[in-house]
Structure formats: C-alpha cells, structure tokens
Amino acid sequence: MRTQIQNYIRAGYPGIYLVSHEEQRVEAELKAVAAALKYKLYAWSATEGLVDTADGNIRQANDPMEAIVAVADLPESSIVLLRDLHLFLQDANPVLIRALKDELVxxxxxxxxxxVLGCRQVLPPELEREFVVLDFSLPGKDQLGAVLDGICGSAKLKKLAGPDRDQVLDAATGMTSMEAENAYALAVIETKRVDATVVAREKAATVKKNGLLEVVTVRESLNDIGGLDVLKDWLRKRRDAFSERAxxxxxxxxKGLLIVGIPxxxxxLTAKATASVFGRPLLKLDAGKLYGSLVGQSESNLRSVIQVAEAIAPCVLWLDEIEKGLAGSKSSGSTDGGTSSRVFGAFISWMQEKKAPVFVVATANDVTQLPPELLRKGRWDDMMFVDLPNQTEREAIWGIQIAKYGRKPERFDVPALARAADGFTGAExxxxxxxxxxxxxxxxxxxGMVDLSLALDTSVPLSKLMAEQIGGLRKWAVGRCRMATSTVNEARGRKIAA
Ligand SMILES: Nc1ncnc2c1ncn2[C@@H]1O[C@H](COP(=O)(O)OP(=O)(O)O)[C@@H](O)[C@H]1O
Ligand SMILES: [Mg+2]
Known part of the structure; x- marks a missing residue:
C-alpha cells in the first residue's frame, strides 16, 4: 500500500481518494510516505483546520473552501490529508467543486x-477523473500482530507465539486495527487472555455491521449430504487447493462453483459444506443489499465486500440464490441507470482476475432470472445441476435425516420410504x-413407519406443483451443466411425480 501511494505521488498525481475507516492508520502510513519522499504532511479536518503534522501549527480553515485556499499557500512538495472533505462533496456544491478542480491543476x-480520505467513495461525476481512487487495504497479519503485542504488553500478559498466535491473527483478519484492538481487549476482559474464539466472534459481529456480509458458523460437512456423488467428489478433489503444496x-x-437446481x-447445504471441505471461514454475501441508493454507493459496497473477503482469505464467499440479488442486472439500464449490471460486471471481473484465494460458491433456483454473462463458459470452474434425488440418494437422505433427529435409521425400512418419496426433495x-x-x-x-408414510402421503411435493418449471430447468441444464449425480450410480426414480 505504502509503495503504491508513494508511486502515485512521485508520478505527480495531484489527487488521490483513499477509501478507509482507519484514519489513524492512514495518517501513520502517510507520515511514512512523506518522510520517505521528503515531503511535508498537512492534515485537515472540519474541526481542527489545517495542521502541519511536523510542528502542530494550525491554520484556521474550518470551512472546506477556506481549506482549499489555505492549500494554495502551502510550500511545494506537500501532501495534504483531507479528512472530512468527502462529506462536503456529496451535495455537489458547484463552487467547491470548481475550487477543487482549479487547485488540483x-x-x-x-x-x-x-x-481525500473517506470511509466510502463520494465523488461527484465532475471529479471522478481528477482523483485516483484507492482502497486502503485492511491491516495484514504483521500489523494485527503488532497491535496484539501492544495489548498483551499493557495487560501484562506473555506475548502470544506459535499456533496460539496464528489462531488469534487468523481470527482477526478482516478487521481494522482499531476493531482488532477492541476485540483483543474484550477477550482479555472476558477470558483473562487473548482467546481466538472471542476474537472470531467479534469479527463476525463487525463484518455483519455493514449488512452485506456475514461470517457463518458451519457445522455441515459432506457427510450431511445424501447423494450428489459427483458434486461431493468435485469438492473432495479440491480439498487442498488452497494449501502451499498446491x-x-x-x-x-x-475460482468458484455455481450450483443450479430445484429448490x-x-x-x-452443499454451499455451507464447501467451507468445511476447505477448512476455511464461510462469508455469506447478501447480493440484494449490494445496491445502494446513492451514486457510487453500490460500487463502494462491492469494494468493501471484496476487501473483507480478500483480507480473510483463504475463505469461501457464498452467494445464496443469486438470481434474487442480480435480477436487476438483466433488465437494467432502463430501471436503475445500469448500476446493477455495472456492479455485477465488476463482480464477475473480480472473480476472473482475483489472485487472493477466495472461493466463490453461488446457488440459483431460477436460471431464467440470471444475466447470460454469468453463465458463459469459463466464468466458473464448474456449473452443477442438482436434480430431484434418485432412489439411492433418497435412501441416503432418509438415513441422514432420521439420524439428525436422534432416531436410528436401522429401525425403519429405508428402501421402502425412499420408494414412497419418489418426487420428493431432501428438504421435503x-x-x-x-x-x-x-x-x-x-x-x-x-x-414408526406408519407416521413417516402418513407424513409423506399428506404432503404434495413441489415437483408435482412445479412440474413444468422443473422440466424446463432440466432441459436448460443439459449441455450447460455438469450433473451433480452420476448416472452410473442410478438413473431410475427421476420421473416427476404425476
Ligand atoms: N441431498 C440432501 N441430503 C441431506 N439433506 C438434504 C439434502 N437436500 C436437502 N436436505 C435437507 O433440506 C434442507 C434444505 O435444503 P437446502 O440446502 O436449503 O436446499 P436448496 O438450497 O437447494 O433450496 C437442508 O438443510 C437439509 O436438511
Ligand atoms: Mg437454498
């Protein structure tokens, strides 16, 4: 990050927009940049005015217009950190925008x-080309480690080392320095040491704060899935894909896996189990919430999601029922000025180009709602189609579900139950x-058997109600998707209950 900012300044870029929640860390970083380049560093805020960070000298300039005038008086080779300016830019005051443009020249x-430093990007279109926008990356493990050592020192605890330290730092990635510091301190208060589970819990809470991402605790493993042998095999083969050895x-x-199929x-369930296979955290993205109402907010939302995912990486990023989140992108242009298709395009290109080990797993029930770009070859490592379970699969599902509710499958005639449940899904x-x-x-x-049979008899499976849609979905999947179940295993029992 430091070299990147340094390079922009050396190349003579007059305007940089940094997106970050971490004012202190940004200022510390800019101090280092200024020292390395032999520049002077000034910092402006609406309450303090323009401060010379070297000697603490203050120029009264609380109004943003005054600040820009004051900048003109600063000596050559200066970096000016503007803390609150973005808040004045959002109403697009024409005089301020003009003053800023002229000053940049x-x-x-x-x-x-x-x-300009802001926790989100607020740039009116008039200034979009004048600033290069950079996401100030979240702290890495070494920085989080330095914060950890600080807390251990002030709590008079022994410095953490070895696997304990790794666990805590792993739990802390994705948080800002301040959030990590708070989480460590809370752990010390609660447990008298820096306990990784407390830190992980706090991270789950902070990640959830912006409403887009959620850290999901995963209990499901591949053993909880009945059938879907091809899909499970596919995942097993990639078990160590994020390892150093790989x-x-x-x-x-x-890159990612798209799972399409009948509700x-x-x-x-499989998406969640993916995180267990990789043994990495699961981040759930609510794609529908990505789209904000303010200009540029959606892009900004997407960037913050990517930033957190990449900081926590290796991890699994789960988009459930993407058709709901992306529906707008198909018909956009007319409806939302193209925001959703733009954001969605940005997501796709990130998925293609990302270097960070973030595995995207997405599920969809309704492919007709999905934009065709998403389904093009090469977007995903694979697209899997999940059909109604066949006889063998239903037997496995009965076994799993009966055991899940604390009963012994051996006490039931599972093959008979499976035959009776032809046309039923696992959920049913x-x-x-x-x-x-x-x-x-x-x-x-x-x-007993009677209760289970009666329960089946009295419910109508979705496949009966939606026979036509399911037929359409199957037809669509042929040639496009890999089947999640091998036909060798068994092809019978696939008829839609009539
Ligand atoms: N193949 C399966 N094996 C075991 N349980 C299943 C299976 N399919 C569905 N279930 C059960 O149904 C529940 C709901 O399934 P879910 O994964 O949410 O379906 P989908 O996302 O395809 O609509 C699961 O949590 C699980 O308990
Ligand atoms: Mg689902």
Missing part, C-alpha cells in the same frame, strides 16, 4: 498532492421426518 505544477505444484486457485435439493423428506415426530409426540410414543 496548481497542485500538479507545484508537486502537491491532495489526499501452490508449489502450480495448481491455479479454484430443497441441498444446494445451500426432512419435513416428513419432522411431521412424523410431531404426530408421534402428540400420542406420547416413538415415530
């Missing part, structure tokens, strides 16, 4: 650089188990 000739071997990092067939089989438990509980006994 002078700055270029005088070797001055204006650095990198040395020259394996490209997996209730275990797509979300689970519901039948729950219904049967309720019936038996009301009578004060254990559930």
């Amino acid at each position: 002078r700055c270029k000739t005088k070797g001055k650089c204006l650095i 990198q040395q071997y020259g394996l490209p990092s997996p 209730g067939t275990g797509k979300s 089989i689970e519901q039948a188990v729950i219904d049967a438990l309720y019936m038996a509980f009301a009578d004060g006994r254990e559930p």
